[in-house]
Amino acid sequence: MKFNPLIFFEKASRLRALLVAFFILCFCLFLTDFFVKRYVYFEIESTYNFYSIYGFIMFSIIIFGSRLLRLLLGRPENFYAKKAVDSEDYPGMEEK
């Protein structure tokens, strides 16, 4: 394929610009909560920027929780059997 829009962001400066734009978006979303009176189902939801804070914290919990999970339950690929699917490559690169 000749035209590849994803290659556009290969340049470090463009990627940085994208990141900066994203940070600005986050900042705007954070500020917007000041001006919006939200309809809420629960009291906790009406906390200022509840969704932003909850999303940030929960994502971090997921990352650290999963690392803990791997620490406890992580095993080598051939744990169950020498020829388990986990450790094998896909056979014959599909039926062509």
Next chain:
Amino acid sequence: MLATLPLPFYFLIGGLVSIFIPKGVFKSSFVCVVPVIALLVLLNGDWDEGFKVQFLDHKLNFMRVDKLSTVFGIIFCIAAFLGNLFAFHLRESTQPFIALIYSGAAIGAVFAGDLITLFVYWELTAISSVFLIWARKTEGAYHSGMRYLIIQVLSGVVLLFGVALFYFETGSISFIKMDLNSLATAFIFVAFGIKCAFPFLHNWLQDSYPSATVTGTVILSAFTTKLAVYALARGFPGTELLIYIGAAMTVFPIFFAEVENDLRKVLAYSLNNQLGFMVVGVGIGTELALNGTAAHAFSHILYKALLFMSVGAVLFRTGTSRASELGGLYRTMPLTAIFCLIGAASISAFPLFSGFVSKSLIMSGAGKEHYQFIWLILVFASAGVLSHSGIKVPYFTFFHHDSGKRPNEAPINMLLAMGLTAIVCIFIGVFPNNLYALMPFEVKYNPYTFEHILTQLQLLCFAILAFIILSKLRQLPSETRSINLDFDWTYRVFLPFFILKLLLFLEIVEQKGLKLFNKSLQLFLDKVYRVSGPEGVMTRILTSGTMVLFIAIVLLVVLGIILF
């Protein structure tokens, strides 16, 4: 005229016919056309009377067509078409045949008006679909398929037992709303739960789907679990227990998905998490929540298929779906990458994508019924979906570090299937009313309110922000070739180990027992020998006079007893 046949028959007959068509474009086209014809028949047929057949003392209904079964019927036909289009390049007999039989069986179960018909199709989905795993033709896939088959057939056996008890208790075999208050309905509930991948019953899903062929997984991902969701929505709507089961299902797979290396396994865990949302919807049981379940099943089948397709296309081109061996594929597989991003945006519920308009129905359902804790869990799970399916799958496959792999773009049929699925995902997201019109109950819900868009964007953008920061701090779980133990450890390692040890113990007990028995027997025989042997008391040679005296004494004693 066509509409006189029950819908699954089109698939079953089509499957049988496909065997006799020589491998090639015509065969592939044929298996793509069958679901389209079935869909047209479903939409244009007159099914008010159903399709009733007398079987012994019972009237079976093969076509109970109402709004709930129709929405699942429609999406199953679409999924079958897209899955077969994705597999268009295959030049073999088994998989196209199995794909039709399997999808037909799932559709048959959806339209089953009675529990006997449901059971027959329920088992047929199990028996047919295992061949999509075995088609991989490796030892590992064979064992994985066997485990899958045992668990799926077990679900059928449990269902049959429940149905028999249900008939015994109520005298009816109608597949209608049931209460979870008897042994019979408990069995039926568990049978549905096995197929729906309830916690602790879920491992067949993560074990088998990554073991199937590239195209097989796409087909598998659509039917079995959503059939179970349909069965729960039909049989147990409003069962509160389902809310808690569903909530658990949304949470625990997130952590596993985050650290799994095989991206198809990540998607299998993600599937489990999405099923949780639907199960919560069924448990809440209000019109809003049930609409949410049906809508979410509809959009989920599409975006999950799209994600499995994109990872499948990568597996097809590179021979691996391990995150640790992929990365940087956007350079040579840009279209697949874009389609994967669309699937990721849909499952993460970004505005204008399908997940946004369907998941929010369930969330609102939970909110309206004041399930605060459940609602908080669902919001947490939404951030979790973003973490593994929204970010991890596309990021580690197509971006991240350069794996050095430069595969060709996916074949044209795969691109077409992915493109069509992606278009539908966006179409549903942009024009949700078309989806809402299919729902079992009237939908009075507008997902595109300013506050809904704002809060959803806040949740997602700040979760992404956390990802960026943690990534910069190098806190993300590293991609290493490894697996993680899950509950299947109990029956893959512990139970065999326990049974082996038990057998060894029994063998030792048997040997020791035998030894003790032999020793006791020897002692006994020695005693007998001492008493009755040539030197024994009993065999001592006595004179006749002594014996006469002995008898006389005995007679005197007897006489004495009689007289006094």
